[in-house]
Amino acid sequence: MNGEAVAAIQRERAVQGVWERHGAALTTAVSAVLVLLAWYAGTKGWEPLEICLYIAAYVIGGYRKAWEGLQTLIQERDLDVDLLMIVAAVGAASIGYWQDGAILILIFALSGALEGYTMEKTNQDIRSIMKLRPETALILRDNNESRIRVEELQPGDLVLVKPGERIPADGVIQQGYSAVDQASITGESIPVDKACGDEVFAGTINGQGALTIAVTKPAEATLLARIIRLVQEAQSEMPPSQLFVERFERVYARVVIVAALLLLVIPPYAFGWTWDKTVYRAMIFLVVASPCALVSSIMPAILSGISNGARKGILFKGGVHLENIGDIKVVAFDKTGTLTEGKPKVTDIIPLLSQSEAELLRLTAALETLSEHPIARAIVQAAKDKRLELPKAAELQAIPGVGVHGLVNEEEFRIGSLDCLEDNVLSAGHRQMARQLEEQGKTVIYVQSQNQLLGLLAIQDTLRPQARNAVRALRRMGIEVAMLTGDNSATAQAIGKQADVDWVYAGLFPEQKVEIVKKLTASYGKVAMVGDGVNDAPALATAAVGIAMGAAGTDVALETANVVLMADDIEKVADAIALGRRTKQVVKQNIVFAMSVVVLLVAGTFLEHVNLPVGVIGHEGSTLLVIASGLRLLR
Template identity: 45%
Template sequence: MSSAAFLEFRLEGLSCADCAAKLERNIAALPGVEQAKLNFAAAKLTVRGDVQASLIIDEARRDGVRAIPAHQDREADQIAFWKKHHRAIFSGLAGILVATGWLVHYALGMESWAKLLYTATIAVGGYAVGKKALVSLGRHRLDMNVLMSIAVIGAVLIGEWSEGATVAFLFSVSEALESYTMDKARNSIRNLMNLAPDTAIVIRNGQEIQLPVKDVIIGDMLVVRPGEKIAMDGIITNGHSSINQATITGESVPVDRGPGGEVYAGTINGEGSLMVRVTKLVQDNTISRIIHLVEEAQGQRAPSQAFVDRFAAVYTPVVITLAALIVVIPPLLLNQPWAPWIYRGLALLVVACPCALVISTPVAIVSAIGNAARHGVLIKGGIHLEEVSRLRALAFDKTGTLTKGLPEVTQVIPADHISESELLTIAGAVEHHSEHPLARAIVAKTRDINIYPTPAENFQALTGLGARATVNGQNILVGSPRLLEQNGINIAGWQEALASLFSLGNTVVMVAREKEVLGCIGLADRVRPMAADSVAKLSKLGISPLIMLTGDNRQTAEVIAAQAGIDDFRANLLPQDKVAEIKKMRQELGFIGMVGDGINDAPALAAANVGIAMGGAGSDAALETADLVLMGDDLSKLPFTVRMARSAMQVIKQNITFAIGIKLLAVLAVFPGWLTLWLAILADMGATIMVTLNSIRLVGIKPDGGSDFTIDPVPGCGGNKPDPATGG
């Protein structure tokens, strides 16, 4: 193996952020390892260097973590019940033993038998903790496993057998619950990983054969039958069907696809049979890239986590020092008995673990980003999640963002002596040769009404004006009013029709035969169906102003802004003008988001606090350049994302406040002797479980407005309950 080799592992049993950091350091210290990167949020370990996978697996096992090579990850679902649920089994057994011990001790008064049962409880419930504590001590590190082991052993030495056994049992239960809740938080991405099939049916040498997806190469032809999952990204070469793309774009309604249409791995074929030419290897397909980006995003820290890390770094050594002083000072200086103060010191040691505080932010980020990804929204990191929650204004590009990005024929006005269909037939014959978007729209309209004109002859494109050609031996001009005027054709009688079309935001194409005007065709880029509703929901969430930035003319911009419900607009803008507008808005309003297509609007997206790209499915540029990607062209996911981000920040604040509050109360309860060992373990691990469960609630937020949270319409101001009907 070369020194540049990379090894990837999925980790099971990794429920403690502090333990994850220590495991990363341990792996990095192994011989031959050049770099080790552990993503706690995604439970993923990446190692670079000249090292055997077995060495890494053994090292992880010493820390109580199961490392599974990435290529064997799906096989992990088939492991024995015992291995998958051993923590819960040990916790259950410890619970039976300690309960029996209490019964024998306090009901029957058989103290000797009770001690045996307590010892068995400590052995069963505390075995894993003690094993990890020995490893930590051997490396001269003081972690929660060492603190818990000291607390249990200390309780036994001062005669508190019941307390020691109870601590061992409760810690075992807490470890099992913590592991379960963390796995639940990570499930949104693990479920995505399991969506794409392991195998594909491929045509090789004229025969259908079933292959593992890792053996499928670019250019292979896939056979996809009705109801099957599509195994690889590709282009349809034969067949028509509806495709359920919810796994990629979050769209609930299947989309129709035919020859030339793009399909993605993990999506579900509908009623038709398809032949698909593979365009990407399994490791490069869209769902793999989404999973990779989401895992990286979940591992990034939100700015609020910096405070948590600083606090925990100071808090833990201070409390450990305080515990030592509590044990020593009263007996030595105040002539107090040793046993009660040793007990209080042990209780304070248990409280010293910063687990709940350290985990308060990353679990919320994991839950929020994972839930967003399941609904077709890719948030590129905790920092962007926090910035979305602080948005006060949004700027929108027009074409391809508020509108569909493709012009459509909206109105056909023929001369008195010609019908609409005749006008479209003549225009379609000329435009058949053109690739201009307006020409494509006219040709599409002819097909919609079952007109298939014979292509014109002698076609000539006239850049910026239109085109000329010969139809049935007659010269035809199709283009702007200016084209007709330049060719000496009088359009004075058409000024009222032109003014009417222009007032509605249409682009106008006129048709002339020889020197005679045959009519005009109005075309416009339609506003997306969900645009107005989404803008209204954003406004209800307190995001204002909502501004449209476009390079189009003022008249068209005014019409589109009105149809979409946009507050204000800026027209006739070049790319550099959009950047200037964004910078101006940032100075005047604070946190600004820019919504664009991720390619043409890249400078403006970069200038905003949050760059939001439309339609990232299949678009490398959008996935790479934006801070937030709406995988389908669905603006309705934008209010959902704002609600999700604000809810996540509320949860993080709740978690931090709760974790610190519980710790401080526990510390204060030590001095009067109110804090028992079992209360200390509940205060520590119970708080960890509570903040994790609180964070997992984020998984339940839905794009339709369903939520358990009270969300501020403007960050920092009074709250209102989201309206289920609007999501606002």
């Protein structure tokens, strides 16, 4: 195939892509232009041109809906609102009301185009999750290293994972030590120290050490693969509200078509109407009973609510999610990166001898400067924030899973967990002090020199400044608040108490978060899940409404969620729910008004109090009023 042929195919595909994305909007725009030209031709008395333009507007603006309605009729042997709209428009044209029929089609086509854009949701989430798993793995066989595809890995294979690489499969460490960042899978805020015998998961990030891992599960059975399946299953479930709307549309269409047919047959025999009068009344009925006002009672309000939310930094991915969020009874927050900042910080500096807090931090940071461990980086960052000048450290030695020791100003220091301390250094008072910090969910770092405990440092993932206000705002609205996390119970309880949530669920894997969401839904009603990580994606997809953090969230969370908080302001969760409630209220008002007008006009048609011009005015007037009512949500 030559270059010109390839270029021609690429151009054809590009045009096809543009048409798939924007075809509805383009045909609606063309139809609107044709309606305006036809109206202008009518004002000039150019009747043949006027009718030709209206016919073109009918065909271009209505062929999509007509085709969909015919497909439903032929394939499913059922009627829907799409077909009813076309029948009503053609009926209006058949008795000379071309303009009214064209406007009916234009309004419906415009509603469909806007809904298509608003409800559009990409399916990139599964591919985004797949990106977490490397395509290849470095396998060790017969003392030789070779690259193979991850899909070829089998239980028992040994793989080498170098520093900074993603782990390609679930397995157990056979050799090496490292701090593994598991936030994408378990949601733990601080990388976990891993050594021989510890389990690791595909998609997590290896830290500073090389690891030899024995694969325990094939690619399709890993924790990451289970996350993918959970997201797929949750997204395939159609919401009950959507099913109700579809059923209602078809019932409504059947009722109107049957009533129109009866109106064509019964009156000449029951009331002695002429056939001209019967056809005239039947056409009036089709016009006044067409669902434009009913349809317009929903979408303008939904679109206005979506626009309102966007101005506030709340992105709704579809109208159904704006409706669903108004019914939320429980909001479940992920902890790490959602209620908290997601970055460990030094919260307490406790000198036990003559040193000041600044001096204790300065000595500790001097040794930790040489380490890449996340806790070490938090300590060094705290010293930088205080603009402390750090002395040079020497003879640094890392003790895997314990801490470091080295020389500062020719004096030996030990820094790390309780296991790094020498005997008889920790008194009962020191133990009580450390226990109190741990009960607050903090990681305690001990600093020792020459058989003396110099002090303690506490590290913790800190609560977001707006977290308490966000929780309080939800509780004032009568909404229960839960916190779901992969972190340990002590840390979770401490953060949960600070945030003042109602329930705390700790130590959860992704599938366990899904189970908690399902249980809360069964017990209390619709649940909104707020999260930012890959580990939250299944719960986000399972919840009635998934809410992702826009700035801090992973690609997977953003694609899976139904609502995105663009500025990571979790106080906006309450605003989103309030907007959803207001939108539902406006939609209900519009539906009641639209149906009331239809009932009055239909009754007037049967009682011969409504002629075609009055019916068109009543129908179009009610449509405009409900659109104006929906636009109130723009304020």
